[in-house]
Each structure stands twice: as structure tokens, then as C-alpha cells.
Amino acid sequence: MRNICEPQRTGCALVQEQSYATGGWGPNEGFVEPGKGLLAASLKNTHASFETPCGAYGHSRSLATCCESLAIPRYGDSMERVLYNTIAGAKPILDDGTTFYYSDYNEKGTKVYSKDKWPCCSGTFPQLTADYGISAYYLSADGIYVNLFIPSRLTWDQNKTRCTITQQTSYPTSNTTELHFNLLRPENFTVYLRVPAWTDAKTKVSVNGKRIDNDVVPGKFLALHRSWKNGTA
Numbered sequence: 267m268r269n270i271c272e273p274q275r276t277g278c279a280l281v282q283e284q285s286y287a288t289g290g291w292g293p294n295e296g297f298v299e300p301g302k303g304l305l306a307a308s309l310k311n312t313h314a315s316f317e318t319p320c321g322a323y324g325h326s327r328s329l330a331t332c333c334e335s336l337a338i339p340r341y342g343d344s345m346e347r348v349l350y351n352t353i354a355g356a357k358p359i360l361d362d363g364t365t366f367y368y369s370d371y372n373e374k375g376t377k378v379y380s381k382d383k384w385p386c387c388s389g390t391f392p393q394l395t396a397d398y399g400i401s402a403y404y405l406s407a408d409g410i411y412v413n414l415f416i417p418s419r420l421t422w423d424q425n426k427t428r429c430t431i432t433q434q435t436s437y438p439t440s441n442t443t444e445l446h447f448n449l450l451r452p453e454n455f456t457v458y459l460r461v462p463a464w465t466d467a468k469t470k471v472s473v474n475g476k477r478i479d480n481d482v483v484p485g486k487f488l489a490l491h492r493s494w495k496n497g498t499a
Contacts, residue, residue: 406456459488
């Protein structure tokens, strides 16, 4: 039997005790001893605050495993934070393989390239980009989890019915996302929507233009169980 308590503690410690406000972690590509203020102190003694592509890939992969096995929304929140605050702000890979490496979080706030050509980050950078698409959804026995809000499409079999979800959004530049369903025939299943912990009482969810009655609770998955039909949005 899986002991789910340990992964929960580990994931929580990663976010709360090893991560900067941006979601990036370090310093010097490592962890600090928790509870001693060493993360904040590191900003004064190193310019290698956060190694983005490889570090973010390890972060993403670890949390993806937690999301898939435990269905805890805060892991998706953390993945999202790293996506927009670190990877989306990374320097591009140059034609000769020079790759963005460190973010310097001390008073200068600079970003630098690796001194080596084609370092490991040359590979993990594109891997990470693809990984966010993979981590956007998770299948369960009774339906589907929507974990990330990115333009994407998922096709799967639910009760032997071919189902497709197409997500249309320009998030985070807009605060909305739309899910469009394409099914060969109507099918009963549950769609679990991640409600980020930072949302407020104004957050609303509608199906076919009608606002749902379910409580939308920040930091929880919102379970929508219904008969989904072709064209539902």
C-alpha cells in the first residue's frame, strides 16, 4: 500500500521551505537545511540563486508525480508558478547552443548564460516545455483532472467512448479559459478543475453559459459530474 503522507510532506517542504517567491529553488543547484533562514541568507552570499532549466525540470517532474498520484492542487499551483516566473522569463537558447543557466536573485537581479556550450540545460529546456503539456491533464477511473490552464488538446477513452477536450485560453494575460468537448456519444464522467489557491470569491465556472451551483473553493479541485455531450463548453 502506498504511504501518501510522506510525498505530501515532501512536496509541501519543497514549496514552503526550499522555494523563492518566484517558485524557483536553490541556491547553487541544491537544498538548504530548513528552519534556519538559510534560503534568505543565500541571497547575500551567492549569485547562483536558481538554475532554471534543469532545476525547473526536476521540480516539474517531481510535482507531476505528486499531482498524478495524490491529486493535490497545490502541486499544480507550484508548477504554474515556475512556468510563468522562471521558464517564461528565461533567456533563449542561442544558435551555438549557449543556454540560459542561472538567475541571480540578489540586489542586481541578473540572468546569465552557461559558460559551456551545449550544457545539460540545452536538453532540459525543451523537455520542460513539452512537459507542461503532458502535465496539463491526468486521467482517473471516473474522469479527468484539468491541472494547468494552457492551450491544449487531450483525447482519451472514457468507458470505451472516444473523448476530446480542447482548451482555449490566453491565460495568464487573460483570466479565463474555455474547455470544449467532442464525444462520439454522451458519456457520464467527472471533470476535476484545479482552483488555484490564489483565487477569490469572484471565481466562477459555467457550463454551456449557465453558472454552476457548486462551491468554488480556492486550493481545491472542483468536481463536475454530469453527462457530457458533444459540443459542451
